[in-house]
Amino acid sequence: MTRILEIADLRVDLSRAERRVSPVGPVDLWLDAGECLGIVGESGSGKSLTLKAILDLLPDGLTRGTGTQKIAQGGRLVPTDPRSLRGAKISMISQEPAAALDPLMRIGDLIGEIVRHHSGCSWAEARLRAVDLLRRVGVPDPETRARFWPHELSGGLKQRVVISMALACQSDMLLCDEPTTALDVTIQAQIVDLLRDLQVNDGLGLIFVTHDLALIRQIADRICIMYAGLIVETGPSSEIFSNPQHPYTRALLAALPDIEQSEGRLVPIEGTPPAPTAFPQGCRFGPRCPRASDVCRQTAPALLATEDAQDVKVACHHTGDVT
Amino acid sequence: MSNWLSVQNLSVDFMVGGGLAPAVLRALRSVSIDIEKGTVFGIVGESGCGKSTLARVLSGLTAPTDGQVLLDGKPLGMDRDKAQRRRIQMVFQDPGSSLNPAMSVCRMLSQLLSFHQIVPRDQIEARCRALMAQVNMPVDALDKKPGSLSGGQRQRIAIARALALEPEILIADEPTAALDVSVQASVLNLLSDLIRDLGMTMIFISHDMAVVRRVCDRMAVMYLGQIVETGPTGAVFEDPRHPYTNALMAAVPRLVPRAAGDYQMLKSEQPSPLARIEGCTFRGRCPKAGPVCATLAPVLDGGAHRVSCHFPRAGTNPVTEGSSHGH
Ligand SMILES: Nc1ncnc2c1ncn2[C@@H]1O[C@H](COP(=O)(O)OP(=O)(O)OP(=O)(O)O)[C@@H](O)[C@H]1O
Ligand SMILES: Nc1ncnc2c1ncn2[C@@H]1O[C@H](COP(=O)(O)OP(=O)(O)OP(=O)(O)O)[C@@H](O)[C@H]1O
Ligand SMILES: [Mg+2]
Ligand SMILES: [Mg+2]
Numbered sequence: 001m002t003r004i005l006e007i008a009d010l011r012v013d014l015s016r017a018e019r020r021v022s023p024v025g026p027v028d029l030w031l032d033a034g035e036c037l038g039i040v041g042e043s044g045s046g047k048s049l050t051l052k053a054i055l056d057l058l059p060d061g062l063t064r065g066t067g068t069q070k071i072a073q074g075g076r077l078v079p080t081d082p083r084s085l086r087g088a089k090i091s092m093i094s095q096e097p098a099a100a101l102d103p104l105m106r107i108g109d110l111i112g113e114i115v116r117h118h119s120g121c122s123w124a125e126a127r128l129r130a131v132d133l134l135r136r137v138g139v140p141d142p143e144t145r146a147r148f149w150p151h152e153l154s155g156g157l158k159q160r161v162v163i164s165m166a167l168a169c170q171s172d173m174l175l176c177d178e179p180t181t182a183l184d185v186t187i188q189a190q191i192v193d194l195l196r197d198l199q200v201n202d203g204l205g206l207i208f209v210t211h212d213l214a215l216i217r218q219i220a221d222r223i224c225i226m227y228a229g230l231i232v233e234t235g236p237s238s239e240i241f242s243n244p245q246h247p248y249t250r251a252l253l254a255a256l257p258d259i260e261q262s263e264g265r266l267v268p269i270e271g272t273p274p275a276p277t278a279f280p281q282g283c284r285f286g287p288r289c290p291r292a293s294d295v296c297r298q299t300a301p302a303l304l305a306t307e308d309a310q311d312v313k314v315a316c317h318h319t320g321d322v323t
Numbered sequence: 324m325s326n327w328l329s330v331q332n333l334s335v336d337f338m339v340g341g342g343l344a345p346a347v348l349r350a351l352r353s354v355s356i357d358i359e360k361g362t363v364f365g366i367v368g369e370s371g372c373g374k375s376t377l378a379r380v381l382s383g384l385t386a387p388t389d390g391q392v393l394l395d396g397k398p399l400g401m402d403r404d405k406a407q408r409r410r411i412q413m414v415f416q417d418p419g420s421s422l423n424p425a426m427s428v429c430r431m432l433s434q435l436l437s438f439h440q441i442v443p444r445d446q447i448e449a450r451c452r453a454l455m456a457q458v459n460m461p462v463d464a465l466d467k468k469p470g471s472l473s474g475g476q477r478q479r480i481a482i483a484r485a486l487a488l489e490p491e492i493l494i495a496d497e498p499t500a501a502l503d504v505s506v507q508a509s510v511l512n513l514l515s516d517l518i519r520d521l522g523m524t525m526i527f528i529s530h531d532m533a534v535v536r537r538v539c540d541r542m543a544v545m546y547l548g549q550i551v552e553t554g555p556t557g558a559v560f561e562d563p564r565h566p567y568t569n570a571l572m573a574a575v576p577r578l579v580p581r582a583a584g585d586y587q588m589l590k591s592e593q594p595s596p597l598a599r600i601e602g603c604t605f606r607g608r609c610p611k612a613g614p615v616c617a618t619l620a621p622v623l624d625g626g627a628h629r630v631s632c633h634f635p636r637a638g639t640n641p642v643t644e645g646s647s648h649g650h
Binding site for chain 2: 040041042043044048049059060061095096097098099138140141144147148152153154155156157159160177178181182183184185186187188189211212213214215217218251252255256265266267268269272274275277278
């Protein structure tokens with residue numbers, strides 16, 4: 001497999017803080033062509049900021065810390081300025097589709113403009129391709145829909161428009177932030193098939209953030225579990241699901257509602273995740289962890305390969321302890 | 324008091340396209356629902372089938388083209404007074420755009436609490452803190468503006484805002500879509516407590532079938548502006564009658580993959596709400612459609628568990644016996 005993205009020590013810092021406060025990082029990430037990397041983690045753990053940092057699209061008040069980011073170019077990995085990647089090499093489907101749509105443009109023109117920007121074709125051609133993209137993401141009657149304004153669309157239609165805008169860029173990598181939350185399961189399956197098709201046939205690399213664990217299991221080759229801005233466990237999707245190591249990963253799987261069950265209260269993980277300004281010393285999951293001991297309160301665990309599975313890495317002092 | 328909140332033959336048409344080629348989009352086509360006080364009514368269905376439109380009509384934000392909403396026997400129109408507005412609160416599907424970006428969470432909540440006189444002035448701050456705890460947010464989020472919160476944090480603020488007014492009816496449009504499973508679990512537990520302890524009634528719109536099964540007492544499955552199946556949640560899940568309901572259940576991704584061949588994806592495209600369709604609106608995608616489906620629209624029929632289909636899947640429970648065939 002050819003590596004297309006390699007990031008070391010990715011960090012997001014608050015710009016205006018007396019001491020360094022980093023909602024994200026340091027985090028290492030990489031991606032191969034045609035691969036899907038899933039990112040899972042509690043709300044507020046830094047998933048969206050990580051994706052935004054890759055393209056340096058961070059909101060006001062946040063800056064990307066140092067670290068290196070390399071992109072495949074002509075068969076070699078070369079350091080590249082994140083801003084130059086937007087659209088060209090990497091495109092993004094953001095978490096809140098409504099915010100990504102210009103309310104003053106009809107959706108056909110929104111997509112057409114992107115098509116034109118990336119291919120330099122004529123307006124007439126761009127419109128046709130926009131309609132075709134809408135059809136591919138399952139929008140019914142796309143010719144008519146192309147003339148709709150964003151406010152005339154349902155939540156799921158907006159989300160599909162945003163997906164077609166990202167596909168219009170024809171980039172090598174797609175960063176997807178909860179791209180299917182507003183879709184029903186049948187259309188979600190259709191979109192997942194479309195993405196998989198692009199993965200297999202065009203070598204599209206995907207980074208996929210979602211709270212839907214069953215979905216991530218279906219599509220991701222590799223998974224990163226994030227907690228409080230750090231990766232706490234990573235490895236092949238099958239390993240993580242069949243043999244979760246980190247106490248946080250285990251708790252997450254236990255909180256999942258099961259469609260076969262209608263009774264009983266759900267089991268949330270006790271406590272709340274810390275705010276970036278109040279990350280605890282030592283292990284950040286420590287205060288909520290059933291296995292926390294003195295060492296957990298003093299030193300932060302490093303992300304290390306486990307003994308029984310070399311491609312799984314876990315950041316926990318108690319990995320391998322008998323449970 | 325079986326129909327405390329009652330939706331009767333509700334239809335909503337939108338004029339769309341504008342300019343040269345205006346067209347009528349039929350977002351809701353004669354929808355009727357009865358909801359008991361203190362229960363949760365779930366609505367599921369294809370993206371774009373009219374769920375949010377129904378929610379907006381109930382909240383008084385969209386005017387129906389036809390039909391009406393009754394609360395406790397009295398019509399509930401578009402112009403509602405302050406007390407009526409407070410009784411029915413909505414959590415919007417898109418939490419980002421429903422929050423004022425210029426206002427801190429604390430200011431937004433305090434304003435609401437004092438405007439509707441929910442608590443005495445000197446208790447406002449304490450109430451704001453309590454609300455944060457209820458939705459599992461750290462108190463320091465009160466000082467933040469929506470822009471510096473994560474997607475799931477914004478969604479919880481939207482839930483806190485709706486709950487601040489202690490509504491009798493909560494209309495929740497995908498309220499947990501942006502939440503991870505752990506936070507989702509605590510929010511769902513909170514909502515069921517409010518229903519049990521305060522008799523709150525909830526309309527719960529969701530794409531997450533596992534959550535619907537947990538939370539809802541009764542539910543409706545919508546397709547292209549209509550209800551195609553409705554009944555007690557357990558009955559609909561264990562004994563889905565409509566072919567669309569079956570397809571929906573089959574497409575749910577599972578942690579433990581099912582046997583091959585179990586997965587029946589809907590074949591052709593979703594139909595357009597702009598088209599006029601004779602007969603059954605689902606027939607173009609239905610594996611069972613026969614000649615009658617092209618000419619005669621099926622009606623929602625049956626007892627407690629009703630389905631709108633000429634060839635419903637044979638039931639395993641005799642729930643719909645009594646009125647087996649329409650006219
Ligand atoms: N503009 C900002 N300024 C300051 N802090 C921010 C800003 N945006 C996000 N944060 C904080 O950074 C942390 C990570 O946010 P992020 O949006 O990456 O979370 P997330 O993992 O995507 O969560 P969710 O699943 O809820 O979308 C959160 O604690 C959030 O409050
Ligand atoms: N203001 C509007 N003007 C014109 N058309 C509209 C308007 N609001 C909604 N529609 C259309 O009405 C139909 C139903 O939309 P609605 O938002 O109710 O769907 P939904 O069931 O909530 O879908 P989703 O699951 O995607 O959120 C859609 O085809 C939508 O495009
Ligand atoms: Mg996010
Ligand atoms: Mg909706």
